[in-house]
Amino acid sequence: MAAANDSRKRAMPEFSIPMSSAELDESDYQAVMGVLRSGRLALGGQALEFERQMAAYVGVRHAISVSSGTAALHLLVRALGIGAGDEVIVPSFTFAASANAILYERATPVFCEIEPQTYNLDPDDVRRRITPRTKAIMAVDVFGHPADWDALQDIAERYGLALIDDCCEALGAEYRGRKVGSFGAAGAFAFYPNKQMTTGEGGMIVTDDARIAALCRALRNQGRGQMSAWLEHEHLGYNYRLDEMSAALGVTQLARIETFLAKRAAVAQMYTERLAGLDMLRTPLVQPHAQMSWFVYVVTLAEGLDRDVVIARMEQEGIPARGYFFPTHLQPYIRQMLGYRGGELPLTEGIARRTLALPFHNNLMAAQVEQVAACLARAAQ
DSSP, rough: HHHHHHSHHHHOOOSSSSSSSOOHHHHHHHHHHHHHHOOSSSHHHHHHHHHHHHHHHOOOOEEEEEOOHHHHHHHHHHTTOTTOEEEEESSSSSOTHHHHHHHHHOOEEEEEEEEEOOOOOOHHHHEEEEEEEEEEEEOOOOOGGOHHHHHHHHHHHHHHHEEEEEHHHHHOOEEEEEESSSSSSSEEEETTTSSSSSSSSOEEEEESOOOHHHHHHHBBBBTOTTOOTTOOOOOOOOOOOOOOHHHHHHHHHOOOOOOHHHHHHHHHHHHHHHHHTOOEOOOOOOTTTTEEEOOEEEEOOOOTTHHHHHHHHHHHOOOOOEEOOOOGGHHHHHHHHHOOOOOOSSHHHHHHTTEEEEOOTTTTOOOEEEEEEHHHHTEEE
């Protein structure tokens, strides 16, 4: 049966230009090897140091390292007391983990439209979707562009709602000079290898709220409180800890984050300049009050173009491209659970059919950008 299933899988072509690539150097290798030589592979000083540096970088009082961005979001939903009968407003134009963290606690994600420029959560539609059951808003800094935090904070304060920053795609991004992750009750970062920096797997909760921080520290470690006796558990918790090797990598990666962000911005600028004037697509828009941290480089194809055809044509020339995102409210399991049929979020659904992610990483060279751009222009004709 396994062989039969494997035979039905689509063979992935070989590409000369990778879609994404982490940047590692000798300091990263030495940091990880140092942990291995120490014999202290968990619950050690590297995680504490990574947390200290992340809190300082974001500009918050507390940082709690966890095993993934999904784990960070889940713990925040749990720490905010969100549960059965509660609603959380969340964009559909995001990775499925945003909604999953809400569903884990048996709350209901209420999917919201995006605004048409940056594809972030539309504050006007947020207001329309608030009900007596609404307990929180989860905003996503999509593709590394900050959400409209002034408007969202005003809404949260007016209606007494918790505000969560899913900034998993946006480490280093700024909104009016303030780093994402410092807005709302708390934020969640992720460090998968395609992110601005990596720990392999891993995530981080950031907050100024001491209660949220203490509870998340307990919940990530099987519910043990800081003052609990050995094997005494105060809460139903999880094994969401970050191991010491990953944390050590986080320390060395974070030390170079500004260099990484500058490299990504330079690659994005090359793409934008090369693709300017092509009427078959729109390049990303960055609002003047925002500093984007460039998680991915996503263009929007013109109406009438078949994205799948464009991707297939590019792959025939050896250039990878991917669609971004499939609307969460139309995911098969969400349809089954919540009854969405399609058509509920026309702007999101329309944009999702036309977004196209191009190869993007720190060290993409000008010649490679030119190769991708020329290929895209031919494929979209």
